[in-house]
Amino acid sequence: MKQIFLASTLFELVCLAAGIDGGDYDRPAAPVLMGTGGLGPEDAPTSTERILLVSNNAVVMELSESFIDAPGAASLVERFDRVVDLNDALAPLHVHPSSWRPDHADLPIVESYLRRRWGLDEADEIELIIESPQVNPAIALGRVFSRATIRVHADGLMSYGPTRNQIPMTNGQRMSVLHHLPLVPGVSPRLLHEFDIVHRPLGVESFTAVVHELGEHSTDALEGEIGDVLGKSAQARPWALIVGQYLSALGLISSEEETQLHIDMIEAAAARGMEVVVFKPHPAAPPSQTGPLLDAAERLGITLRMFDLPIMAEVIIDRLSPDLIVGGFSTALITARQIYRVPALAVGTDLLLEAIAPYQNSNRIPLTIISEICDGSTPDDAPSHPRLRRLLAAVTYCMAPTLSHDLRDSATDFLTEVFDEDNESTVRFHRYFKRRRLTALALPGSTSKAFAPKRMIKRSGTLVVKAVARKQQRIMKRIQSR
Structure with a gap:
């Protein structure tokens, strides 16, 4: 059996290397829907070759470099027998990996083409280890290699949210294990x-x-960059690391709003007593304006350095x-806090909670987690978050009611508390929910006080939710006509 590991970022490569070192990918896995519990038989064939499949999914690929060319990445790549490039394989089709949707009739031809290009025999058994299973190119790979078993590796916070797109049943039936960083x-x-x-x-x-x-x-x-960016004199002063994202490139906010968000981060670091700020842009982000950031730092009397x-x-x-460490909702905030015990501060979460659309956007779960946990406090002295699990369950149900129908009752209970209690500890949860969304799902906190009977609310599914919404509309029209 040959394992193909799909990765598009350096962070994912790090997580894959950690899983290989921990022996996670040596344990046989089998599709869960076969009643295996994800475990393969003891006599299952072991991996004979590990192949790293590199994909560049950047919005502007011409302005980004492959993560395997990053400093130190060669050491991690050595854990694989060889490397193949998905972008190169798709180049004749003039298609971006995220837009790759081969026609059903072409799947056998595409599989034969990829097997020849990547040195795979027709008889070779394949196991796919994919990222982001609900979008392409992961979906396309699962469809092309229709006989391969599938594992999923999740490197960030999106794994704590629902599957945002419908996955082909033929892909889902072959899935076994989700490897994730806790x-x-x-x-x-x-x-x-x-x-x-x-x-x-x-x-x-x-x-x-x-x-x-x-x-290492x-x-x-690192020494050359750090010497220029963070000299010995600067390291002796309190300093903050700001991690940028590429929110405007994804269409979540405008470039002007993103620049202002970065200025807000600098101001938040200065307010916390930081004298030096190091700004690290996201590797996939296009070039951004630095002039306003330097002006803000000068106005605040702090030193700003760019880490490119x-x-x-x-x-x-x-x-x-x-x-x-300061940021929007980057995974680095939570790894810094939970793993390295560095205070993490999220800035602009209210703006971003309002901006991301539609409501079921997968970024909503990472944003919710970061907003609740990363308050800039010292991790050892940080308060517990007893309501976080219930909050995530409610947000998850609102995002994907059909897939998360089992969370309906818990979401209703949580929202009843949040919108009935009038105190600071509960009112702050309002920002995670949209009134129109609650109304459409007939949940507490909606703009209509006319709810469907409990026996209907306890049922779930798209048809029921739509029926409840139509009933509410009829009731409201009758009320307004009186």
Whole structure:
């Protein structure tokens, strides 16, 4: 059997390397829907070759570099027998990996083409280890290699939310295990729940060891960059790391709003007593305006440095231990806080909660988690978050009521508390829900006080929800006509 590992970011490569080091991919896996519990038989064939399939999914590919060319990445790539490039394979089709949707009739031809190009015999058994299973190119790969078993590796916080797009049943039936980095204590991933996928957390020690290794093998590049960006005099002063994202490139906010958001982050760091701020843009982000950021730093009397080296934020945190990390809803905030015990501060979450659309946008779950946890407090002294699990369940149901019908009752109970109690501890939860969404689902907090009978509310499914919405509209029209 040959394993094909799909990865599109350096962080995902780190998580894959950590899983390989921990022996997670040596354990045989089998589709859960066969009643295996995700475990393969003991006599299952072991992997004879590990192939890293690299995909560049950047919005502007011409302005981004492959993550395997990043400093230190070569050490991680050595864990694989060889590397193949998905973009190169799709080049004759002039298609972006995220837009790759081969026609059903072409699937056998495409499989034969990829097997020849990637040196796979027709008789070779394949196991796919894919990222982001609900979008392409992961969906397309599952359709092309229709006989392959499928594992999923999740590197960030989206795994704690529902599957945002419908996955072909032929793909879901072959899924076995979800390998994920445990970033939210006490909360289990929700991704692929509809297929009863088995959750296997990565070892945190394996993850930190790989991050440290990545830093050790990029020492030369780091020393030159850090010497320019964060000299000895600067390191002796309180400093913060700001991690940028590419929100405007994704259409979530405008470029002007993103620039202002970065200025707000600088101001938040200064308000916390930071004298030096290091700004690290996202590797996939297009060039952004730096003039307004420098002006803001000068106005605040702090030193601003730009960190342009394509290095993971976790490597910087591991080697330099900043006093604070600031961002929007980057996964780096939660890894800094939960794994490296560095205070993390989320800025602009109210703006982003309002901006992301539609409501079922997968970024909503990471944003919700970051907004609740990353308040800038010292991790050791941070308060517990007893309502986080219930909040995520309610948001998950509102995002995907059909796939998450089992969460209807718990969401109703939570929303009843949130919208009935008039105190600061509950009112702050209002920002995570949209009134129109609650109204459409006949949930507490909706703009209409006319709810469907309980026996209908307890049932779930698209048809029932739509029927309830239509009934509400008829009731409201009769009320308004009186």
